[in-house]
Amino acid sequence: MSNIGKNVTIAATARIGENVTLRDGVIIEDHVVVGDNCYIDYNTIIKENVTLGANSFVGANSILGEFLQDFFDGNVNKKHPLTIGEHALIRSGAIIYGDTEIGPYFQAGHRVTIREKTHMGEHVILGTLSDVQGDCQIGNYVHMHSNVHIGMKATLKDFVWIYPYVVLTNDPTPPSETLDGVTVEKFAVVCTGTVVLPGLHIGQDALIGAGTTLTKDVPDMTIMVGNPGRPVGNVTKIRNDKGEQVYPWRYSFKRGMPWKDSDYDHYIAEQK
Amino acid sequence: MSNIGKNVTIAATARIGENVTLRDGVIIEDHVVVGDNCYIDYNTIIKENVTLGANSFVGANSILGEFLQDFFDGNVNKKHPLTIGEHALIRSGAIIYGDTEIGPYFQAGHRVTIREKTHMGEHVILGTLSDVQGDCQIGNYVHMHSNVHIGMKATLKDFVWIYPYVVLTNDPTPPSETLDGVTVEKFAVVCTGTVVLPGLHIGQDALIGAGTTLTKDVPDMTIMVGNPGRPVGNVTKIRNDKGEQVYPWRYSFKRGMPWKDSDYDHYIAEQK
Amino acid sequence: MSNIGKNVTIAATARIGENVTLRDGVIIEDHVVVGDNCYIDYNTIIKENVTLGANSFVGANSILGEFLQDFFDGNVNKKHPLTIGEHALIRSGAIIYGDTEIGPYFQAGHRVTIREKTHMGEHVILGTLSDVQGDCQIGNYVHMHSNVHIGMKATLKDFVWIYPYVVLTNDPTPPSETLDGVTVEKFAVVCTGTVVLPGLHIGQDALIGAGTTLTKDVPDMTIMVGNPGRPVGNVTKIRNDKGEQVYPWRYSFKRGMPWKDSDYDHYIAEQK
Numbered sequence: 001m002s003n004i005g006k007n008v009t010i011a012a013t014a015r016i017g018e019n020v021t022l023r024d025g026v027i028i029e030d031h032v033v034v035g036d037n038c039y040i041d042y043n044t045i046i047k048e049n050v051t052l053g054a055n056s057f058v059g060a061n062s063i064l065g066e067f068l069q070d071f072f073d074g075n076v077n078k079k080h081p082l083t084i085g086e087h088a089l090i091r092s093g094a095i096i097y098g099d100t101e102i103g104p105y106f107q108a109g110h111r112v113t114i115r116e117k118t119h120m121g122e123h124v125i126l127g128t129l130s131d132v133q134g135d136c137q138i139g140n141y142v143h144m145h146s147n148v149h150i151g152m153k154a155t156l157k158d159f160v161w162i163y164p165y166v167v168l169t170n171d172p173t174p175p176s177e178t179l180d181g182v183t184v185e186k187f188a189v190v191c192t193g194t195v196v197l198p199g200l201h202i203g204q205d206a207l208i209g210a211g212t213t214l215t216k217d218v219p220d221m222t223i224m225v226g227n228p229g230r231p232v233g234n235v236t237k238i239r240n241d242k243g244e245q246v247y248p249w250r251y252s253f254k255r256g257m258p259w260k261d262s263d264y265d266h267y268i269a270e271q272k
Numbered sequence: 273m274s275n276i277g278k279n280v281t282i283a284a285t286a287r288i289g290e291n292v293t294l295r296d297g298v299i300i301e302d303h304v305v306v307g308d309n310c311y312i313d314y315n316t317i318i319k320e321n322v323t324l325g326a327n328s329f330v331g332a333n334s335i336l337g338e339f340l341q342d343f344f345d346g347n348v349n350k351k352h353p354l355t356i357g358e359h360a361l362i363r364s365g366a367i368i369y370g371d372t373e374i375g376p377y378f379q380a381g382h383r384v385t386i387r388e389k390t391h392m393g394e395h396v397i398l399g400t401l402s403d404v405q406g407d408c409q410i411g412n413y414v415h416m417h418s419n420v421h422i423g424m425k426a427t428l429k430d431f432v433w434i435y436p437y438v439v440l441t442n443d444p445t446p447p448s449e450t451l452d453g454v455t456v457e458k459f460a461v462v463c464t465g466t467v468v469l470p471g472l473h474i475g476q477d478a479l480i481g482a483g484t485t486l487t488k489d490v491p492d493m494t495i496m497v498g499n500p501g502r503p504v505g506n507v508t509k510i511r512n513d514k515g516e517q518v519y520p521w522r523y524s525f526k527r528g529m530p531w532k533d534s535d536y537d538h539y540i541a542e543q544k
Numbered sequence: 545m546s547n548i549g550k551n552v553t554i555a556a557t558a559r560i561g562e563n564v565t566l567r568d569g570v571i572i573e574d575h576v577v578v579g580d581n582c583y584i585d586y587n588t589i590i591k592e593n594v595t596l597g598a599n600s601f602v603g604a605n606s607i608l609g610e611f612l613q614d615f616f617d618g619n620v621n622k623k624h625p626l627t628i629g630e631h632a633l634i635r636s637g638a639i640i641y642g643d644t645e646i647g648p649y650f651q652a653g654h655r656v657t658i659r660e661k662t663h664m665g666e667h668v669i670l671g672t673l674s675d676v677q678g679d680c681q682i683g684n685y686v687h688m689h690s691n692v693h694i695g696m697k698a699t700l701k702d703f704v705w706i707y708p709y710v711v712l713t714n715d716p717t718p719p720s721e722t723l724d725g726v727t728v729e730k731f732a733v734v735c736t737g738t739v740v741l742p743g744l745h746i747g748q749d750a751l752i753g754a755g756t757t758l759t760k761d762v763p764d765m766t767i768m769v770g771n772p773g774r775p776v777g778n779v780t781k782i783r784n785d786k787g788e789q790v791y792p793w794r795y796s797f798k799r800g801m802p803w804k805d806s807d808y809d810h811y812i813a814e815q816k
Contacts, residue, residue: 006279006281007279007550007551009550009568021347024281024299025297025315025569025587027568027586039347042299042317043297043315043317043569043587045586045587045604057344057347059338059339060317060335061333061335061605063604063605063636066603066635066636067603072601072633075565075583075601089344091338092335092338092367093365093367093383093637095636095637095654095655110367110385111367111383111385111637111655113654113655113672113673128385128403129385129401129403129673131672131673131690131691133690143447146403146405146421147403147419147421147691149690149691149708149709151708161446161447163441163446164421164423164439164441165421165437165439165467165709167708167709167736167737169707169708169735169736169754172784172785173782173784173790173791173793174705174707174733174735174793175687175705175733175793175797175799176784176790176793176796176797177797177799178784178785189446189447191441191446192439192441192467193439193465193467193485193737195709195736195737195754195755197754210441210467210469210485211467211485211499211500213737213754213755213771225500226499226500227485227499227755227770227771228755228769228770238445240444240445240448240450241444241450246445246448247445249445249446249447249448252448253447253448253449255447255449278551278553279551293619296553296571297569297587311619314571314589315569315587315589329616329619331610331611332589332607333605333607361616363610364607364610364639365637365639365655382639382657383639383655383657400657400675401657401673401675415719418675418677418693419675419691419693433718433719435713435718436693436695436711436713437693437709437711437739461718461719463713463718464711464713464739465711465737465739465757482713482739482741482757483739483757483771483772497772498771498772499757499771510717512716512717512720512722513716513722518717518720519717521717521718521719521720524720525719525720525721527719527721
């Protein structure tokens, strides 16, 4: 039993779960699967071969399963599945391509763009207007804030934080045919307005300060700031306004993390 | 007498004023009030508890009264009123949340985002793709150009100018639970591409040059430039291409200002 | 014979070519011309006086022929034609104004904005979220990547490359009434995150490195980097990872260029 609005179109081969809400103007194309308890807001378009996990929300005016480049060869949509895990919360205006897999508990702000061949783990957050350009490997619990640009071939490991207006580039001598993606290791933090040059490696627990133009690899635990970015010390030296050590942040920050009910050490101990 | 297009949905409890145009596909939910002489373009969605002042325009594909986070607790829209003053000009693609008040003569470019608990005065301008993250206090005659990011807890006093790709941040040791908003005093100007670090205070009549990474408070009347931003003099020393002093700008610039028909000194004298 | 979806509106004076696909919810207003073999995806709105060349694609939720400022004088759409050449590929979410001409083989990413009085040559590419503010002259084979901001009065000559998060400004003493656009000469490359100050001239074959705040004119063939941008040599000194000279790039890069099947020298010889 579902709740279907006005002017909703559901293709014959689509499968809609129990207790699904489809608001007015929603379009569901062929071979789409919508899990139980999903809520799809006004005018959202789910193109062919999209699988949306149970208990998910998709905001108004979104497009899931957007055409890849090969559509334009004859205006025929080829088979490029998009799979989104359970408990997704995708706010209005999203555009997400086929040939992409997104794990459970994904959260997106408004008007995100995610292109093809992107793999995201679980509990990933992607902020308003952010653009994942495709062919990207994104781990678990990665937080990308508003208006970030994740260039093709980027790799973000688990628990990475990317703040607003960060751009990860990939072409060392633009324009060229080379795509040299950026790699960010676990727990690293890249602050607002940083531009990361192609192919760079940002080490575990590193902290890149706001407004940095990063031109060199970053060792683990290292703070980089400036234009060009220069190392200015170890992250352990940073104190908050109470004088407490705050990095590596996994020992002082819990919200939304798998150790939110205990602490990082207990979480790791339990994983073993 | 109003002009209602095709496939328009108007909830029973909505109140639509005189001489209103609702183009095709517009959706008006419960407890919405649309003032006289408003024009709502194609497919715009006005969710519950939105009040739109008379003589306003809302461009196509907009969403007013977007869901707050508490919607996702049971997929039920709680009561979060959005009030927009008279003579608003909101271009297409806007997303504006509930629990927000916007004064009269608001103007927005395309695809703006304004989140909850934002208070804006009158004659505010917000450019294309700009994102006001919520819990922000914005005065009168504030101009925010295209693609600015106003972080939570920011305070912008009257007559402030924020230029494209400026980001006002708020987390001093990201990720943390602290939100330390930026304050910008009256008449200050923050130029293109500037990143302002958390909790900073920008003084009255200050001028932050393009591309600055601002890491320190800025005294009144002071020019700051560079990465990190450094003071380079008093704004009174700046001359335009005719050799005229141009700052504080309120003595040389009138367009759109309340003193547009006389000058700033007369305006102030009349206010008293 | 065309393929018309559900709830499509076509004004009486519109002319729709042969073999056109209009998906559900498309709106075509008066005096619109859609060339043969075009494909217009769901819910796209084509306002009055738009001419779309044959063999073009327009993605879902786009708005072509968006209102200019003079609409708001009485909510009446004045005549401001938009002409888009053949073989356009405009991805979903575009907003393009009237009084604009775009040459053939235009390609756009998602949610681009192009304002009035823009002239673009042929084979122009404009990436996702990019914003051309209007009154801009853009040559042939100009590539503007994602999230660029082309300020009013900018001039981009043929074969220019503009990378993500570049902003071309225009007001030398903001706020003022002066609009002093940036000029970029042929073959110049402006890399990611660069802010270009008003009225600057970037010479032919110049290369502006990522993260530069450009405050001075750039001679031909010159590399500029830093904040403020400083000259650091001639582009001919740059080598790729194979040790090859890569600039001027027209001798080493062919994809999408008119010399893609031979080389630049042969192309020039044939032009004569």
